[in-house]
Amino acid sequence: MNVSTHAVQPNLAPLPGIRNIIAIGSGKGGVGKSTTAVNLALALAADGARVGVLDADIYGPSVPAMLGLSGRPDSPDGKSIEPMRAHGVEAMSIGLLVDQDTPMIWRGPMATSALTQLLEQTRWGNGEVLDYLIVDLPPGTGDIQLTLSQKIPVAGAVIVTTPQEIATLDARKALKMFEKVEVPVLGLLENMAVHVCSHCGHAEHVFGSGGGRAMAERYGVPLLGSLPLDVGIREQGDAGVPVVASAPDSAAAQAYRSAARALAARLAERPRAAQPIAASLLG
Numbered sequence: 001m002n003v004s005t006h007a008v009q010p011n012l013a014p015l016p017g018i019r020n021i022i023a024i025g026s027g028k029g030g031v032g033k034s035t036t037a038v039n040l041a042l043a044l045a046a047d048g049a050r051v052g053v054l055d056a057d058i059y060g061p062s063v064p065a066m067l068g069l070s071g072r073p074d075s076p077d078g079k080s081i082e083p084m085r086a087h088g089v090e091a092m093s094i095g096l097l098v099d100q101d102t103p104m105i106w107r108g109p110m111a112t113s114a115l116t117q118l119l120e121q122t123r124w125g126n127g128e129v130l131d132y133l134i135v136d137l138p139p140g141t142g143d144i145q146l147t148l149s150q151k152i153p154v155a156g157a158v159i160v161t162t163p164q165e166i167a168t169l170d171a172r173k174a175l176k177m178f179e180k181v182e183v184p185v186l187g188l189l190e191n192m193a194v195h196v197c198s199h200c201g202h203a204e205h206v207f208g209s210g211g212g213r214a215m216a217e218r219y220g221v222p223l224l225g226s227l228p229l230d231v232g233i234r235e236q237g238d239a240g241v242p243v244v245a246s247a248p249d250s251a252a253a254q255a256y257r258s259a260a261r262a263l264a265a266r267l268a269e270r271p272r273a274a275q276p277i278a279a280s281l282l283g
């Protein structure tokens, strides 16, 4: 697997040790953003990439539960932290550092700085370079997301939306926010698009069909995929083993795999990051 480092926002440079940071955002909560982020991460890893997941949802971290992680990460030198590993990906979350029942009662600047620390002090890749770091953003377009998109060098963003959300302006606001801070939107992912009956396999567009494609066309961004509303996705997410790992041959897992490939292909079309002069002299 040969993944290049792609261009980030104009005033930032990619972090050493991480080739591409991909932000997963949504206009509002509960659309399945975290579920999508972890399954995409596992799907990229299944294709041979070295992948990490950073849970940026400081107030409601759900990545540890979805990946079945518990316990505390190690900090051998007392300064940096070792990412935890599950299902072939690395992960870091504030949820791994504080008690599960402790609410994060922090103002925006504290939350933002906690997040930058989580990103920068985690020893991603264990000495090797990560191909992708998937960042699960909090829902919406608040303070934290905006600061993050301005400070963290992001190679591209993916917006997760449900068919109902498309009927509102929320997903469009997320899209506009990324455009404003010059983070390229790699595409939309329509979640809970089709319900597949677990008994008979009948597929039904509970919330209407074609919304994701219509929105993608209207805003000139690709539709990277449509993910089914599937009881297995919820059950396996709750059990800490995402469907891409627990049922790799299922239609749901295949939908994530194809969305991850569409994402990687779209990113590969983006310009590469400029090499620092020293690196280019060294060849």
Ligand SMILES: Nc1ncnc2c1ncn2[C@@H]1O[C@H](COP(=O)(O)OP(=O)(O)OP(=O)(O)O)[C@@H](O)[C@H]1O
Binding pocket: 026, 028, 029, 030, 031, 032, 033, 034, 035, 036, 057, 060, 062, 138, 139, 191, 192, 227, 228, 229, 230, 231, 233, 234, 235, 237, 238
């Ligand atoms: N495609 C799907 N099929 C069935 N259940 C799903 C699907 N996607 C997500 N879910 C379920 O919906 C619930 C919300 O999902 P998730 O936590 O991923 O949403 P979110 O957008 O990240 O929410 P938050 O705003 O809290 O961060 C979870 O119980 C999850 O298992």
